[in-house]
Amino acid sequence: MPENELRLRVAARFREVNGDHPMTAADDAYVSAQFVPLDELCAAGGREADEARRLMLARRLPLPGYLRSDGAEMVPRDLFALAERAGGLDLLEGWFVAHWDDESVGRAEWDAYLSGRYVCLHAVTPAAIRRKEFLTGAISAAENAPDAGAADWAARLHALVDELDALEPAFTAYDRLRFGGPTSRDTCVDAVRARHPRGGTAASLAG
Secondary structure, eight states: OOHHHHHHHHHHHHHHHHOOOOOOHHHHHHHHHHOEEHHHHHHHHTOOHHHHHHHHHTTSSOOOSEEOTTOOEEEOTTTTHHHHHHTSHHHHHHHHHTTSSSHHHHHHHHHHHHTTOOTTOSSOOHHHHHHHHHHHHHHHHHTTSTTTTSHHHHHHHHHHHHHHHHHSOOOOHHHHHHTTSOOHHIIIIIHHHHHSOTTOOHHHHHO
16 A cells, blocks of 8 residues: 555544644644654654554554644654563553453553544553543542541642643643543643642632
């Protein structure tokens, strides 16, 4: 299959998953700082970009995280790292799914991983995915805790928020379009810090 056709098929699959939303100059700048074009990553590692595209279409590697407005397929710099850690592409799916006790959950996470939409993590690994899920759940539940508003509660909340902050990048406006609303950073980091500023009084923390 010609490389141009592979590019077109990857772009079409990407839009099936994410919708067809415009990338602004600000989106392009953010993505260029956080990700790398697939062609560049493959050239630097001695790999064939068209083979990587075939693997994406065969659901053996994740789709690009973004399509820049010039058409570049933007991928994480560690795109191939999980396969290497698993012992090769043939072992990657089983290794990935095994990180969840419930196989159905692991397979759902595998599908999410292959979609390329895990742009919410600096490093997309099963451990980071599981930790992000725990943190967002714990942060969301914190305001209903019996001791909500107390100083110890605020310290625990900010520790959770700080850890999630370290796991996640900043996101860009394009993400809010394709995800159909605010990102986890919006709801679980920025909004929580705005409602419960560090060093606030118990009354202000109780909101």
